Amino acid sequence: MSTLTTVEFRPLTIPASVDADDAADFIGMTLARNEIYREIAGDDDDAMTPEQLLPHYQSNPDEIRLIWVVVDAGRIVGRIGVDLPLEGESKNAYWIVELLRSHHGRGIGTAAYALVEDAARAHGRTVLQSWAEHPDAPGTRLEAPTGFGSVPEDRAARFYARHGYTLEQVERKSALDLTASRDAVDRILDSATAAAAGYHVVQWVAPTPDEYLEGYAWAKSRMSTDVPTAAMEFDEETWDAERLKRHDQRYLDGGQTALVTVAVEDATGTVVAFNELVIGRDLTAATHQEDTLVLKEHRGHRLGQLVKTAGLARWRSIAPDSPRVITYNAEENRPMLDINEAIGFVPVSYSGAWKKTID
Template structure:
């Protein structure tokens, strides 16, 4: 068995010469996700994923491991820009090719590509297992210490900083709680493109999301959005087959959007909708707006795009407020992932 690790370019479109290798690397991604969560509901096609790989504000580099010419593993290195002090790294190997040093070789190369940053962050799904548990400093959640993924990361000098919960809401959801917008607030909804009058407010909410979401000791940097960036992002993702449903809430006294939530909905009815960001700014909390937004967008989904099996969402285990909202709506846990950090200097 001969293993070759190399970097492949991100294709510009599904019909250019780099597409087959990129698509094969996404097959690895889907197989690893299915093995980790015990379901294929985490599947995303290569065409779905390409717009995110083409985002100049989140540049990614893609390494692949080939065995006898076939791609059996991949590693991803993501930066915000060359000045960012943190890089996000992931390593994935097909289950049937594990235990042969392929993951270690990919991780070595990925860390070499990010050697100039101060710290590395890894998000890794961890299937449950019996035995001793490893707890993050937050005190919320844990991962099984005996799992190979855990032992691999610990051996490479990573520390567990946070546990994220993946949750699933079966659809149709018939018993959503009543959650009308309170006095002084007005709901708005749209599909795909943000209306021009809300671009500035939405970019402020996206920027807030990058620092307001609990991130434990990961020290993740602020990600600044602008109307131009949001417009370009929405244009790129139109090449995928996913529809984006947005519900936002306006404070009528100020005339500004103070909260939003978004669902990404694939065209195939057999696939689940994916919950994207949900955020309410601090000055407007305490009015149950998180619940108002979640319920409004789920109702929007069932009216505009009915027939999907579920909605999938991720939340930090210490984000008790949002977990309370999700549990009240009907979400149940389907798996967990560890958020890890390695300090380089």
């Protein structure tokens, strides 16, 4: 346990359920998380309930997740997290330090970050990577070395730079008005269906049907190799049926609904593209579009448009009162952004991807 004046960094106990006797810190962490994101973005689009979040923090064989809560005068005011993938001889660590605005400027973030590097070194990790939303602001901007996108040199950017990080990539957060976009979705779906000769759409609500476990798992593994990552480093992930079942179960345990739309090659029965839409128990909340991918060798047949619009069309019967869809894409990923913009997605904000290599 570390302290800084009245502040304590306390390892977070992960309870078996939100009703367990030891769940208070997890619930407090979730509330602080939601408030921090609300302060940054000005909305609750990224809010989650403790019930939704808890399954994603239970131990699993694919990664080690370390987390501390920042406690001041008995109140949880932030969190520190380090994710350590267990792919082969991984050298990567992904981390967050998040604090309520009322606790900025007291040196808490710097003290918290020391835990991040200590944890990375203890687990033999040398590549530290982190993402932060940078709300638009006047003044000096930092350009991504990819040549696509920039972020303001704000408090978060100065924090990363002070600790030896470089900006490697800019991600765009986009939103789609689900009502206003209906005509565009239908029009693009019709034309994409006509263009995608030799492929057909299959859809399901999680869990994944047994007949698609292996194919979808293989396609999921390609997210780590087939999307633009600039100089950020990701391990090539190994997905099989069991890992995919664990993935699905986290959403089910959290009371979330996940719609998967895939494109299947007629000749081989291979899953070659997919799109995911997710929402929690509150069907009036924002929907999140998670992974979307077309395998490299099957690009050029408008399959990205096909799976995205087919998913959005089906979503009307699943969450008809959800007002919008939120998604994230690298600024240099023009093929996917072109699809999004044609459908009606508009930019909302931008995030920086930051990286540091340690000895």
